[in-house]
Amino acid sequence: MPSHSAKSLFEQNIQSARDCLALFDGIEKLKPANVNLDWILRAGVVFAVSAIDTYFHDKVRYRVGRYSLANLPPALARFEVEIAELTVWDEATRKGNVLRNWVVDHLSARPLQSRKAITDALRLAGIQAVWDTIEPDQKKRDVFLREFDSLIRRRNQISHEGDRMTSRRSGKKLRQIGRDEVQKWIEYSIELVSRVEVAFPS
Numbered sequence: 422m423p424s425h426s427a428k429s430l431f432e433q434n435i436q437s438a439r440d441c442l443a444l445f446d447g448i449e450k451l452k453p454a455n456v457n458l459d460w461i462l463r464a465g466v467v468f469a470v471s472a473i474d475t476y477f478h479d480k481v482r483y484r485v486g487r488y489s490l491a492n493l494p495p496a497l498a499r500f501e502v503e504i505a506e507l508t509v510w511d512e513a514t515r516k517g518n519v520l521r522n523w524v525v526d527h528l529s530a531r532p533l534q535s536r537k538a539i540t541d542a543l544r545l546a547g548i549q550a551v552w553d554t555i556e557p558d559q560k561k562r563d564v565f566l567r568e569f570d571s572l573i574r575r576r577n578q579i580s581h582e583g584d585r586m587t588s589r590r591s592g593k594k595l596r597q598i599g600r601d602e603v604q605k606w607i608e609y610s611i612e613l614v615s616r617v618e619v620a621f622p623s
Contacts, residue, residue, distance in 0.1 A: 426479075426483060426623040427476050427477075427479035427480040427482075427483055427623060428476075428614065428618050428623055430475065430476070430479050431472055431473075431475070431476040431479070431614050434468070434471065434472035434475055434476070435468075435469065435472040435607065435610060435611060435614075437468040437471075437472070438465045438466075438468040438469040438472065438603075438607045438610070439465075439607060441461050441462065441464050441465030441468060441603070442462075442465055442600065442603060442604060442607070444461055445458055445461040445462055445465075445600060446600075448461070459595070459598050462598050462599070462600060462602075462603045463579045463584055463598060465603045465606075465607065466572070466575055466576050466579055466598075466603055466606060467576055467579055467580060469572070469576075469603075469606050469607050469610045470534060470572060470573060470576040470610075472610060473533075473534070473610050473613065473614070474532055474533050474534050476614050476617075477533040477539050477542060477543065478525075478528055478533055478542075480543065480546060480548075480617070480621075480623075481524060481525075481528060481542050481543065481545055481546045482521060482524070482525050483623060484546035484547065484548075484623075485497065485517075485520055485521050485524045485545055485546045485547075486517035486518055486520055486521035487517060488517065488520060488547070489516060489517065490516070494544065494545065494546070494547035495544075496541070496544035496545050497520070497524070497544075497545045497546075497547070500523065500524065500527075500545065502523055506523065524545055528542055534573050534576070535573065536552065536566060536569070536570075539551065540552070543621075548621050551617065551620070551621070552566060554620045554621075555613075555616040555617055555619075555620050556616070568609055569609075569613065572606050572609060572610070575606075578596065583595075584596050584598070
């Protein structure tokens, strides 16, 4: 079986978002009556964020197992485990696998969809100052991260609110969404991962 990396798996996962655009384009050409195709675009947003989330989980997973007690990153050195788990460590031949499994289990129920969550998780893998590193210019970094926040917010509106307006006088109407907007967010997701990979190669 071919070996994978966080980047190679991201490329597979982001394809789902691209496929949503292709599906939207194909069905739109048929001009079906009384069919709202915007849900396909919304699915593309959800898949894009899922690809980002999975990428950062994988980034930690593939890196954290490389460490030993002699060279732990500070955040990993402070990582807490249950005393009962120490027997697993003592009996393990490959200590890196134990570290990896502990961290993966810890992160398994934690979405990496906010700046802080991503920062904290990457510190376990020895990656420091991720946002400052991928964009040293503060003004450009602020713009770049505002786009990240915007993407995550829209994903949450879709996933948790059915993408309907929530104000009392909104009539609970659906928010507008366009193909160009989704295309922009897919391209942004790819750029984000590319920047991280340049700064912190697998």
